[in-house]
Amino acid sequence: MKITTTEHKRCDVVILEGKDGKKARIDTYTAPKLQEVLNGLTDSNRYNIVLDMSEVDFMSSKGLWVLTETQKKCQHLKRGELVLVNPDEKIVKSFDLVGMGDYFTTSNDREATVGAF
Amino acid sequence: MPTVVFSGRFKSLAKISKFVKKHAKAAGLDDADIYAVELAVDEACSNIIEHAYQGEGVGKIECACDVSANGLTITLRDNGKAFEMDQVPQPDINRPLQHRTKGGLGVFLIRKMMDDVQYSSTPEKGNVLVIRKQKASG
Numbered sequence: 295m296k297i298t299t300t301e302h303k304r305c306d307v308v309i310l311e312g313k314d315g316k317k318a319r320i321d322t323y324t325a326p327k328l329q330e331v332l333n334g335l336t337d338s339n340r341y342n343i344v345l346d347m348s349e350v351d352f353m354s355s356k357g358l359w360v361l362t363e364t365q366k367k368c369q370h371l372k373r374g375e376l377v378l379v380n381p382d383e384k385i386v387k388s389f390d391l392v393g394m395g396d397y398f399t400t401s402n403d404r405e406a407t408v409g410a411f
Numbered sequence: 412m413p414t415v416v417f418s419g420r421f422k423s424l425a426k427i428s429k430f431v432k433k434h435a436k437a438a439g440l441d442d443a444d445i446y447a448v449e450l451a452v453d454e455a456c457s458n459i460i461e462h463a464y465q466g467e468g469v470g471k472i473e474c475a476c477d478v479s480a481n482g483l484t485i486t487l488r489d490n491g492k493a494f495e496m497d498q499v500p501q502p503d504i505n506r507p508l509q510h511r512t513k514g515g516l517g518v519f520l521i522r523k524m525m526d527d528v529q530y531s532s533t534p535e536k537g538n539v540l541v542i543r544k545q546k547a548s549g
């Protein structure tokens with residue numbers, strides 16, 4: 295999985311991509327890499343994060359936890375928010391199934407989300 | 412029955428996923444059910460590595476796929492520590508974000524995603540998890 299981070303004035307955009315023409319998977323093998331990137335942002339007091347999941351077609355509970363833990367940090371003291379862009383419908387369903395769906399705002403437009411911060 | 416033995420490493424998860432997805436498609440499952448199988452198997456194999464073997468590179472995971480007219484049955488076998496599946500506490504899925512604590516999601520998802528889940532552990536056969544997904548009618 296390839297992870298690209300771009301710093302904007304009021305938020306950071308994190309884009310997840312697969313390799314070799316494949317979609318990205320977030321499982322126990324790849325989740326620590328995503329966690330490292332997101333922790334890097336929150337450790338730098340950057341709590342407005344736009345996560346582009348357009349190219350992600352699988353997310354296990356490890357991935358759900360990485361995003362939930364990050365959202366906890368972002369929303370603590372109302373200092374920011376992690377917004378998910380274009381999450382796959384099946385991934386959204388698994389979020390809902392484990393009671394995590396309400397923790398996240400989702401969007402289908404990355405640029406508009408960046409502009410809204 | 413197609414059976415593959417994978418290394419008990421997290422890097423194997425993508426390969427295991429590819430193997431079960433191929434047979435889930437062959438069984439005629441729809442996209443949502445194929446994803447359900449993929450997620451359940453990924454959670455189960457992660458649990459085997461983390462809890463049964465308690466680390467990577469300790470043992471193998473045998474995965475068998477049985478395609479039938481009704482759907483797909485997957486058997487996962489390992490030789491790690493026995494796992495008390497029924498003893499895993501249910502996650503509290505109604506907790507607000509700041510009070511949400513880790514744990515129990517893997518087993519919860521396996522049970523939610525699959526139509527039937529059977530686990531056994533014996534010295535002769537090791538740990539055996541049999542999970543079934545029925546083909547949606549119509």
